[in-house]
Amino acid sequence: MxxxxxxxxxxxxxxxxxxxxxxxxxxxxxxxxxxxxxxxxxxxxxxxxxxxxxxxxxxxxxxxxxxxxVMLESGQNALEGLLPGINAELRELGVPRLGMPDDIVQWQAGRWYRRTAATVHILTGSRPLTDxxxxxxxxxxxxxxxxxxxxxxxxxxxxxxxxxxxxxxxxxxxxxxxxxxxxxxxxxxxxxxxxxxxxxxxxxxxxxxxxxxxDSGLAYASAVYRASRNGDSPFGGVYVVANATQPLGAVLLPMEDDRWFVTLSGMRGSEPPTDEAGFLEFASRLPHPVLYEWLLKAEPVSPVHGFRKxxxxxxxxxxxxxxxxxxxxxxxxxxxxxxxxxxxxxxxxxxxxxxxxxxxxxxxxxxxxxxxxxxxxxxxxxxxxxxGADKNVPGATGNAVAPRLVDRPVDWYLHRVEQRATGNPAVGAAFRRVLSLNAPATSLFAPSVARAVLFGPTPWTPPEPPLTPEADATAR
Ligand SMILES: Cc1cc2nc3c(=O)[nH]c(=O)nc-3n(C[C@H](O)[C@H](O)[C@H](O)COP(=O)(O)OP(=O)(O)OC[C@H]3O[C@@H](n4cnc5c(N)ncnc54)[C@H](O)[C@@H]3O)c2cc1C
CATH class of the missing domain: 3.50.50.60 (FAD/NAD(P)-binding domain)
Structure with a gap:
């Protein structure tokens, strides 16, 4: 060798x-x-x-x-193959493991995800602890x-x-x-x-x-919080995904030592501030106050740190x-x-x-x-x-930005996948497998997925952030 x-x-x-x-x-x-x-x-x-x-x-x-x-499931599997037992070690060190979509209140493509049974899991320990x-x-x-x-x-x-x-x-x-x-x-x-x-x-x-x-121009700002008066949260985390008409994003996730990471993000021209008052004000402008209200009852335990690269x-x-x-x-x-x-x-x-x-x-x-x-x-x-996703972000710059004509039908299809994933558990599962790098993007074009994406009815999604997981994922 x-x-x-x-x-x-x-x-x-x-x-x-x-x-x-x-x-x-x-x-x-x-x-x-x-x-x-x-x-x-x-x-x-x-x-x-x-x-x-x-x-x-x-x-x-x-x-x-x-x-x-966050460590995706493909990363956890790869790490485990290299360093057997490492995921259990991380869990023993207090790293939370969350199921998606059931543990997370997630807003994407202008809709709330149904909290159906988990099909993938993420680890949410801090980067210094993982390293x-x-x-x-x-x-x-x-x-x-x-x-x-x-x-x-x-x-x-x-x-x-x-x-x-x-x-x-x-x-x-x-x-x-x-x-x-x-x-x-x-x-x-x-x-x-x-x-x-x-x-x-x-x-x-x-x-x-x-x-x-x-370069989509995305900027991050993060701070660590204690949940304080939030008591037992009705969710494992909150995830707000920006889109072309709504440039603000946010993540609330638990980390080790009973602390929570709050990350706010914004596209070019909507960068989150790095002072505490500005950070809170930015959170109040998210599409729904669920995260802002959580922050009001929480205690910051770190300064706000920005990141733009x-x-x-x-x-x-x-x-x-x-x-x-x-x-x-x-x-x-x-x-x-x-x-x-x-x-x-x-x-x-x-x-x-x-x-x-x-x-x-x-x-x-x-x-x-x-x-x-x-x-x-x-x-x-x-x-x-x-x-592939960032080339469609308004204002993106760089030599890899130019979308090709041939990409248009694929982009249209993927946009429909993203929308339907929120309410259709089978499409959601296929989408998450790809995003967690467990399956190739081509799997989104498999007949069973394509049927639901192209011909299925627009699936029901919760009108408000779902504060409890669905007991029966197939009920609707
Ligand atoms: C804002 C932000 C959020 C992120 N969130 C996630 C996430 O949620 N999940 C995820 O999987 N990834 C995330 N990433 C990506 C992740 O941080 C890195 O991709 C991952 O750590 C792999 O990085 P790396 O080891 O290649 O480089 P790095 O982690 O950047 O390490 C590079 C190392 O090289 C050293 N070094 C640099 N130059 C020299 C030199 N000349 N001589 C000697 N040493 C040198 C540095 O000190 C450093 O230790 C995020 C990145 C950013 C920027």
Missing amino acids: QQNVRTLGSRTGGGSPRRHAVVIGGGLAGLLAAYVLAEHADRVTIVERDRFPEEPVSRPGVPQDRQVH WAVRRRVLAGPRIEVVEGAEVTGLAGDARRVRGVRLRDRGAAAAGQEPRVLEADLVVDASGRSSRAPEWLTALGAEPPHEELL TANLRRRYDRPGRRPAGFLATGEALCAFNPVYGQGMSVAALSAVALREALSDPRRVPTTHRVQRALFAAARPAWDISA
Whole structure:
């Protein structure tokens, strides 16, 4: 198996033994990639700009970790395959698990969802806690080392082969410290959406990847609350999905330690404020006061944190180009999504599974290009959902924005799916399977779904937010 890291480091697979892999970034994608690489290499080094905190708390390198993070069912399954028992561990740490749609009061496509029996489940722990639990497991691996508080500043090697990374202690640039080289046979970029690898490749004389960008202009603001005078909530959470005529969105979800995450979101021109009074006022303008009234009886236990880097951004390392062997990109360094679809952590886990499969496939030599394509394929369904929906958002910008004529009938159909999913449990179940990355989007065109979408009557939906789950999902 160790042969595979050597092969990735060289298109021919020849040369002296090279079995050291370096992963840039110790976020979720980097940790999980390192874990898989350790099955194939003598040594894996994660280089992380931050110092990992001992406790599950926020850190500067993952500024989005103060925003709500849900783990989709596909992500839970992928994580479980990589780190058996991790979901039970997360639950023991207090991470809530919610069924959809029965636990959530959800407003979408201008309607309230029926709270019929759950067909998928989400985990709603905070991002720092999820990272901490995964990190604890991954760093216990015998062949994994971490260089903390060190920043990668470039790649070593040439346009044909990457031979390591250049790094220096964080903050040492001011003191004039020159970067040192950490040699490696394989370098995996998992440094997140702000990855500078395209520049680093250019500096080696290689081609940077083509970048596809689609920015809906969505802005987030989040704060943590205690339920206080809300007592036992009649719902597990509230979810308000924005649309073309109603640009405000909101999420209320429980997290560990009896606290709740409240995230408000708005499209370009409707960004949520980050002061407490403005945050409340924004919530009062949602299509229904259910969340606002909850907030009035709750106690804020954190400041409001804003976040605006939410564009869909995909780097096409899979396309042919003059790029070196021994370099891969994964996680948000490869493909970052509009976070409103809650996909990034799940894709990080699915990508690690894809990496494992590509490196272990006995039928194919795992060349750099082949493995990169496998990582690209793992992120593709999420991109199709996220970028596919965002290209229709009024005011969206970027080079991937232009809707094609051929997309129009598909968009019309998907809009009808979204509407009918609220009241038709079978359509809702099919829709959720796709959104949780458990089934391909093509499954929405299966005859049983298409019949209901195209020819079925407009299903009944509750006129007001349903405060109790339906006892009999098939009653109406
Ligand atoms: C507002 C918001 C909400 C989100 N909500 C969800 C959600 O509900 N569900 C979900 O699944 N996903 C969500 N995501 C996405 C999720 O945060 C990421 O996609 C996921 O964490 C995978 O990220 P990553 O590991 O690739 O990168 P990151 O988590 O960004 O980690 C990158 C790491 O690389 C390190 N690093 C960066 N540069 C260097 C360098 N030069 N040298 C060394 N280290 C470096 C950083 O310090 C960091 O540790 C959300 C994202 C945002 C922005």
